[in-house]
Amino acid sequence: xxxxxxxxxxxxxxxxxxxxxxxxxxxxxxxxxxxxxxxxxxxxxxxxxxxxxxxxxxxxxxxxxxxxxxxxxxxxxxxxxxxxxxxxxxxxxxxxxxxxxxxxxxxxxxxxxxxxxxxxxxxxxxxxxxxxxxxxxxxxxxxxxxxxxxxxxxx
Amino acid sequence: xxxxxxxxxxxxxxxxxxxxxxxxxxxxxxxxxxxxxxxxxxxxxxxxxxxxxxxxxxxxxxxxxxxxxxxxxxxxxxxxxxxxxxxxxxxxxxxxxxxxxxxxxxxxxxxxxxxxxxxxxxxxxxxxxxxxxxxxxxxxxxxxxxxxxxxxxxxxxxxxxxxxxxxxxxxxxxxxxxxxxxxxxxxxxxxxxxxxxxxxxxxxxxxxxxxxxxxxxxxxxxxxxxxxxxxxxxxxxxxxxxxxxxxxxxxxxxxxxxxxxxxxxxxxxxxxxxxxxxxxxxxxxxxxxxxxxxxxxxxxxxxxxxxxxxxxxxxxxxxxxxxxxxxxxxxxxxxxxxxxxxxxxxxxxxxxxxxxxxxxxxxxxxxxxxxxxxxxxxxxxxxxxxxxxxxxxxxxxxxxxxxxxxxxxxxxxxxxxxxxxxxxxxxxxxxxxxxxxxxxxxxxxxxxxxxxxxxxxxxxxxxxxxxxxxxxxxxxxxxxxxxxxxxxxxxxxxxxxxxxxxxxxxxxxxxxxxxxxxxxxxxxxxxxxxxxxxxxxxxxxxxxxxxxxxxxxxxxxxxxxxxxxxxxxxxxxxxxxxxxxxxxxxxxxxxxxxxxxxxxxxxxxxxxxxxxxxxxxxxxxxxxxxxxxxxxxxxxxxxxxxxxxxxx
Numbered sequence: 001x002x003x004x005x006x007x008x009x010x011x012x013x014x015x016x017x018x019x020x021x022x023x024x025x026x027x028x029x030x031x032x033x034x035x036x037x038x039x040x041x042x043x044x045x046x047x048x049x050x051x052x053x054x055x056x057x058x059x060x061x062x063x064x065x066x067x068x069x070x071x072x073x074x075x076x077x078x079x080x081x082x083x084x085x086x087x088x089x090x091x092x093x094x095x096x097x098x099x100x101x102x103x104x105x106x107x108x109x110x111x112x113x114x115x116x117x118x119x120x121x122x123x124x125x126x127x128x129x130x131x132x133x134x135x136x137x138x139x140x141x142x143x144x145x146x147x148x149x150x151x152x153x154x155x
Numbered sequence: 156x157x158x159x160x161x162x163x164x165x166x167x168x169x170x171x172x173x174x175x176x177x178x179x180x181x182x183x184x185x186x187x188x189x190x191x192x193x194x195x196x197x198x199x200x201x202x203x204x205x206x207x208x209x210x211x212x213x214x215x216x217x218x219x220x221x222x223x224x225x226x227x228x229x230x231x232x233x234x235x236x237x238x239x240x241x242x243x244x245x246x247x248x249x250x251x252x253x254x255x256x257x258x259x260x261x262x263x264x265x266x267x268x269x270x271x272x273x274x275x276x277x278x279x280x281x282x283x284x285x286x287x288x289x290x291x292x293x294x295x296x297x298x299x300x301x302x303x304x305x306x307x308x309x310x311x312x313x314x315x316x317x318x319x320x321x322x323x324x325x326x327x328x329x330x331x332x333x334x335x336x337x338x339x340x341x342x343x344x345x346x347x348x349x350x351x352x353x354x355x356x357x358x359x360x361x362x363x364x365x366x367x368x369x370x371x372x373x374x375x376x377x378x379x380x381x382x383x384x385x386x387x388x389x390x391x392x393x394x395x396x397x398x399x400x401x402x403x404x405x406x407x408x409x410x411x412x413x414x415x416x417x418x419x420x421x422x423x424x425x426x427x428x429x430x431x432x433x434x435x436x437x438x439x440x441x442x443x444x445x446x447x448x449x450x451x452x453x454x455x456x457x458x459x460x461x462x463x464x465x466x467x468x469x470x471x472x473x474x475x476x477x478x479x480x481x482x483x484x485x486x487x488x489x490x491x492x493x494x495x496x497x498x499x500x501x502x503x504x505x506x507x508x509x510x511x512x513x514x515x516x517x518x519x520x521x522x523x524x525x526x527x528x529x530x531x532x533x534x535x536x537x538x539x540x541x542x543x544x545x546x547x548x549x550x551x552x553x554x555x556x557x558x559x560x561x562x563x564x565x566x567x568x569x570x571x572x573x574x575x576x577x578x579x580x581x582x583x584x585x586x587x588x589x590x591x592x593x594x595x596x597x598x599x600x601x602x603x604x605x606x607x608x609x610x611x612x613x614x615x616x617x618x619x620x621x622x623x624x625x626x627x628x629x630x631x632x633x634x635x636x637x638x639x640x641x642x643x644x645x646x647x648x649x650x651x652x653x654x655x656x657x658x659x660x661x662x663x664x665x666x667x668x669x670x671x672x673x674x675x676x677x678x679x680x681x682x683x684x685x686x687x688x689x690x691x692x693x694x695x696x697x698x699x700x701x702x703x704x705x706x707x708x709x710x711x712x713x714x715x716x717x718x719x720x721x722x723x724x725x726x727x728x729x730x731x732x733x734x735x736x737x738x739x740x741x742x743x744x745x746x747x748x749x750x751x752x753x754x755x756x757x758x759x760x761x762x763x764x765x766x767x768x769x770x771x772x773x774x775x776x777x778x779x780x781x782x783x784x785x786x787x788x789x790x791x792x793x794x795x796x797x798x799x800x801x802x803x
Contacts, residue, residue, distance in 0.1 A: 013496050021511050028515035032522035039543035043536035077663020077744045098741035
C-alpha cells in the first residue's frame with residue numbers, strides 16, 4: 001500500500017470502525033430514551049386526571065365510558081361534546097371530526113389529545129371498539145375491571 | 156379429507172426439516188459426507204410439502220368447508236371468492252402456514268439453484284434454514300393447527316373482518332411475507348459462513364441476490380401496506396407508526412443496511428464481520444416483528460386473536476434463534492479475519508456511514524416500539540407516536556440522505572471531496588434555491604421544510620453516477636442503484652408535500668351544498684342506499700371539480716357488513732397527476748346534514764411511486780447480478796468443456 005492507509009493496521013481500522021459504530025448507536029439509544037421520556041403519551045382514566053392534571057402541552061390518552069345522555073353535536077354539525085367517566089370522576093371531552101363507527105353512548109372510548117387549561121379534554125382522535133377482535137388494549141382492561149360497576153350505576 | 160391430507164403434508168414437511176438439519180450437520184463431519192448428498196433433495200421436497208399443505212388450506216377456504224374450525228371462524232359462504240381465497244392468510248393460523256410455506260420454498264429454491272457456495276457452507280446454510288423452519292413447524296403444529304376440525308359443523312361461518320375484505324389482502328401479506336421470510340436465507344447464509352468460517356467476496360456474491368430478492372419484496376410489501384392503510388382506514392394518513400408497521404419497517408432497515416454492506420464485501424472484501432452481523436439482525440427483526448404481531452401482546456388490525464400460550468411459544472423460539480445466532484457470532488466473529496482497509500473518504504466510508512445511520516434509525520424505532528411494553532410491565536401505560544418517531548428518526552435519516560447524494564460518486568478505497576466538489580454544484584444549488592422558495596412560501600414545519608428542500612437536489616444527485624457514461628453500456632446494477640436512489644428522493648418529496656400542503660375540510664353539508672377544499676369545489680348531490688354481496692351501504696354522490704373544470708363523480712360509502720356485523724367507511728379517491736382528493740362520508744346529523752371529511756393532498760401519490768421505484772431499482776440490480784453470474788457460469792462451463800476435449 002502506497003497510501004496513507006498503509007500506516008493503519010487492519011486491526012486498528014476495525015477497532016476504529018467498531019468504536020464509531022458503538023458511539024453512534026449509544027448516542028441513538030440515549031436520544032431514544034430522552035425522546036421517549038418527553039414524548040410518550042401516558043394513559044389516564046378520569047379519576048387520574050382529576051387527581052393529578054397532566055401538563056396542558058403534553059399529549060395523553062384518556063380512557064373511560066361515554067356517559068349516557070352527555071353526547072351533543074354542536075351547531076356546526078361536526079364538533080361533538082361528551083363526558084367520559086370511570087364511575088369515580090367525569091371529564092368533559094370535545095372532538096371535531098367523524099366519530100368511529102362504533103362510538104356510542106354507554107360504551108368505552110379512548111381519546112387521544114390534550115387536557116386544556118379549563119379542564120376540557122380536547123381530543124384529536126377517538127379510538128372506539130372496532131370489532132370483537134380489535135379492542136384498544138387499555139379499554140379492554142378497563143371494561144373488565146370497571147364495566148360491572150359502571151353498568152350498575154347507569155342502570 | 157383435504158384437511159387431513161394437508162395436515163399429513165405439514166407433519167411430513169416438519170419431519171423432513173428435522174432430517175435436513177440432521178443430515179446437514181452430519182454431512183459436515185468427517186464420517187458423514189455421504190449424508191450431505193441428501194440435504195439438497197430433502198430441502199426441495201420439504202418446501203413442496205409445505206406448499207401442498209398451503210394449497211390444501213386455500214382449497215378448504217375457497218370451498219368454505221365449515222367442518223374446518225379455521226374456515227368456520229374466519230370465512231362465510233356469501234363472501235366474494237377472491238376474499239375467500241385471500242382470507243386463507245387473513246387469520247393467525249393461515250398466515251403462519253404462509254410463513255412456513257415461504258420459508259420452505261425459499262430453502263428449496265436455494266437448494267435448487269445455488270451453486271456458488273462451497274459445499275460445506277451450503278450444507279451448514281441448509282441445515283440452519285431447516286433448524287429455523289423446524290421451530291415454526293412446531294409452533295404451527297403444536298399450538299396453531301390450521302386444519303383442526305369442528306366437533307359440530309356449523310351452518311354458517313363467522314366471516315372475515317370487513318377491514319380485511321379488500322384487494323389489498325390478496326397482495327400485501329404474501330408480498331411482505333416473502334420479504335420477511337426471504338431474509339431467513341440471509342440468516343442461514345450468515346450462520347453457514349460462521350460455522351465454516353468462509354466469509355469473503357465469493358460468499359458475498361452468492362448471498363447478494365437472495366438479500367436483494369427479499370428486500371425487493373419487503374419494499375413492495377411495505378409500500379402496498381402503506382397505501383392500503385391510507386385508503387382503507389379512512390383517516391387520510393399513510394403511516395401511523397403503529398407497532399405492526401414498525402415491525403415491517405425494522406427488517407427493512409436492517410435489510411437495506413445489509414444490502415449495502417454486502418456490496419462492500421463483494422467488491423472490496425471489507426466489512427466482513429459486520430455483514431454477517433447484519434444478516435443475523437435482519438431476520439431477527441423479522442422474527443421480533445412476528446412475535447409482536449402474532450403473540451397478542453399488541454392489539455391492532457393485524458393481531459387476529461389473543462392467546463398467551465402462543466406468545467410464550469414464539470418468545471422461546473426467538474430466544475433460541477436470536478440468542479443462538481448472536482452467541483455463535485460472538486464466539487466466531489473474532490476468527491473472521493479483518494477485511495481490506497479503506498480511507499474515511501471513500502465509497503466504503505460512505506457505505507459504512509449509511510450502515511451506521513440505518514442501524515441508528517433501527518434502534519430508534521425498536522426502542523419506541525418496545526417501550527410501551529416495557530413501561531406496562533412496570534405498571535405505566537404509555538403510547539409512543541409521531542411526536543417521538545418523526546424527529547428522532549429524521550435526526551439520522553437526514554445526514555444519511557446527504558451522504559447518499561455523495562457516496563455513489565466516490566471511488567472505492569480512497570478519494571477526496573475535492574474531486575467531486577465540482578459535480579455537486581448543481582444539486583447543491585438546487586437545494587439552496589428550494590430552501591429559499593419554501594421559506595418564501597412560509598408556514599411550513601421543520602421536517603417538511605427539510606424534505607422539500609432536499610428532494611430536488613437528491614433527485615439530481617442520484618442521477619449523477621450516470622454522467623459521462625454510455626447509457627446503453629451502463630451495467631444494470633448501476634441503473635438499479637440510480638433508480639432506487641431517485642425513488643428515495645421522489646418518496647421524500649411526496650411525504651414532505653403531503654405534510655406541508657395538505658388541505659383538510661370537515662363539514663356538515665346539506666344536499667346541494669358546495670364546499671371548497673384547496674383548488675376543488677365539492678358538491679353533495681345526494682346520499683342513497685346501495686348493496687353488495689355481504690354488505691349494504693349509504694353512498695354519497697359528490698361532484699368534484701378542480702379549479703372550475705368539468706365535474707367528476709366521487710362516491711364515498713359508509714358500509715355495514717352483516718357477517719360479522721360491523722360498519723366500515725370506504726373512502727373515495729380522485730387521483731390527478733399533482734395529487735389526490737380524498738373523501739369520507741360520516742354520519743347524518745339530526746337536521747339532515749351529512750358529515751363529509753375532505754382532503755386535498757398535493758403529490759401524495761409520489762410516496763408510493765417512490766416506493767415502487769425503490770423496488771424497481773432493486774429488481775434491475777437483481778437482474779443485472781443474476782445475468783452476469785449466469786454469463787460467468789456459462790463461460791466457465793465452456794472452458795471446462797474445451798479442456799475436456801483437449802484431453803486434459
